[in-house]
Amino acid sequence: MSTMTVTAFETPHILTRTTEHTEIPLSSPDLTAEDRERVLDILSGRTLSLGPMLPAFEEALAEAAGTRFAVAVNSGTSALHLCVKAAGLGEGDEVITTPFSFVASANCMVYERAVPRFVDIDIDTYNIDPALIPSAINSKTKALLPVHVFGRPCDMTAIGKIATQYGFPVIEDSCEAIGATFEGKKIGSFGHSGAFAFYPNKQITTGEGGAIVTNDERTARLSRSWRNQGRGEGSAWLQHERLGYNYRLSDINCGLGLGQLGRLQEIGQMRAQAAETYSQMLAEVPEVITPSLHPHNAEISWFVYVVRLQPEFTREDRDQILATLRARGIGCNNYFAPLHLQDFYREMYGFQRGDFPVTEHVADRTIALPFFNRLTISQIETVTDALRHAVGAIRRGSVNGAALPV
Numbered sequence: 022m023s024t025m026t027v028t029a030f031e032t033p034h035i036l037t038r039t040t041e042h043t044e045i046p047l048s049s050p051d052l053t054a055e056d057r058e059r060v061l062d063i064l065s066g067r068t069l070s071l072g073p074m075l076p077a078f079e080e081a082l083a084e085a086a087g088t089r090f091a092v093a094v095n096s097g098t099s100a101l102h103l104c105v106k107a108a109g110l111g112e113g114d115e116v117i118t119t120p121f122s123f124v125a126s127a128n129c130m131v132y133e134r135a136v137p138r139f140v141d142i143d144i145d146t147y148n149i150d151p152a153l154i155p156s157a158i159n160s161k162t163k164a165l166l167p168v169h170v171f172g173r174p175c176d177m178t179a180i181g182k183i184a185t186q187y188g189f190p191v192i193e194d195s196c197e198a199i200g201a202t203f204e205g206k207k208i209g210s211f212g213h214s215g216a217f218a219f220y221p222n223k224q225i226t227t228g229e230g231g232a233i234v235t236n237d238e239r240t241a242r243l244s245r246s247w248r249n250q251g252r253g254e255g256s257a258w259l260q261h262e263r264l265g266y267n268y269r270l271s272d273i274n275c276g277l278g279l280g281q282l283g284r285l286q287e288i289g290q291m292r293a294q295a296a297e298t299y300s301q302m303l304a305e306v307p308e309v310i311t312p313s314l315h316p317h318n319a320e321i322s323w324f325v326y327v328v329r330l331q332p333e334f335t336r337e338d339r340d341q342i343l344a345t346l347r348a349r350g351i352g353c354n355n356y357f358a359p360l361h362l363q364d365f366y367r368e369m370y371g372f373q374r375g376d377f378p379v380t381e382h383v384a385d386r387t388i389a390l391p392f393f394n395r396l397t398i399s400q401i402e403t404v405t406d407a408l409r410h411a412v413g414a415i416r417r418g419s420v421n422g423a424a425l426p427v
């Protein structure tokens with residue numbers, strides 16, 4: 022791999038060679054001097070919350086999402102919760118969603134006593150399989166909550182068709198997909214509402230934070246009230262129109278987000294290039310299935326770079342590979358553990374292994390590799406070399422006696 026050069030890339034300055042690095046983290050936020058300066062400016066002022074940064078950040082977010090409104094909140098989970106409330110979902114309502122996700126995308130309905138109705142995923146995209154949705158629909162079904170997993174857009178044409186046919190609102194969990202597009206339209210702008218998240222491992226960060234994006238004025242207005250203790254617009258500080266929450270995002274966070282958002286396109290390019298480099302280098306590791314880079318009808322916003330081991334490998338093999346990589350200072354993880362197999366979901370709904378076979382097959386074999394804006398070519402080399410050796414060691418130990426393609 023040391024023969025790899027940067028000449029094949031359009032913007033070689035993004036990926037530079039470095040020699041240091043003993044540890045390579047799974048993710049790493051990318052803050053500029055400008056980001057830090059803006060935050061320091063806010064700290065020097067007197068308005069740390071509900072100040073001018075909030076509407077400025079929201080305006081930029083709505084623009085980035087291609088929606089009329091954006092409402093910033095203190096996490097992606099809070100954003101999803103308010104989307105669920107705004108869609109009027111409650112006790113016993115079933116919401117069709119994916120079991121291959123971060124736990125918040127299902128928890129957000131449980132908060133309102135609605136019920137996640139899981140539908141298995143497509144093995145190539147890891148997103149909910151629209152072909153399986155109709156058979157999950159019954160008289161209690163009230164909404165669809167697709168998740169754009171790892172920043173890869175769901176098939177919003179197929180999902181939109183079902184939603185229109187049955188009159189279901191769509192809530193897009195876009196927490197991993199800011200900047201992605203499907204057939205030229207921005208992810209987050211398809212549904213009744215969409216949620217973004219800005220935890221430090223996401224494409225852009227506010228430290229902690231999230232946002233609801235929507236074209237629906239009522240959803241925006243209610244979300245603004247709910248996040249601020251149920252206060253109405255312009256109502257007195259101790260006047261509460263409805264039961265609300267404290268889901269506010271401080272001006273410190275919003276200021277950071279504003280700077281980060283301004284770099285969204287550049288960040289997207291850096292991450293796409295890192296993904297491309299990984300896939301090129303991993304082309305020589307046949308035990309590993311790499312994510313497809315260029316879906317014909319969508320543009321990915323790369324959240325994480327996740328590979329999958331060939332079917333011959335077991336979950337134990339995968340866990341051993343994770344341990345080997347970690348021992349070599351390489352951050353990695355098993356994105357995702359199936360939601361239906363989390364203790365809480367098993368106990369509450371009686372799910373068991375075997376319920377969603379594609380999700381389980383994928384979840385048992387995935388490895389998220391180090392992935393962040395400033396990942397260097399030599400770091401990618403280090404990771405791919407380590408991965409090659411780790412899978413090779415398992416293979417020599419014979420994987421269930423099965424031969425793997427060379």
Ligand SMILES: *Cc1c(COP(=O)(O)O)cnc(C)c1O
Pocket residue numbers: 096097098099122123125126168194196197218219220230231
């Ligand atoms: C990150 C994420 C969220 C929200 O996370 P927060 O930590 O609450 O900001 C929700 N859904 C998915 C799929 C995510 O990846």
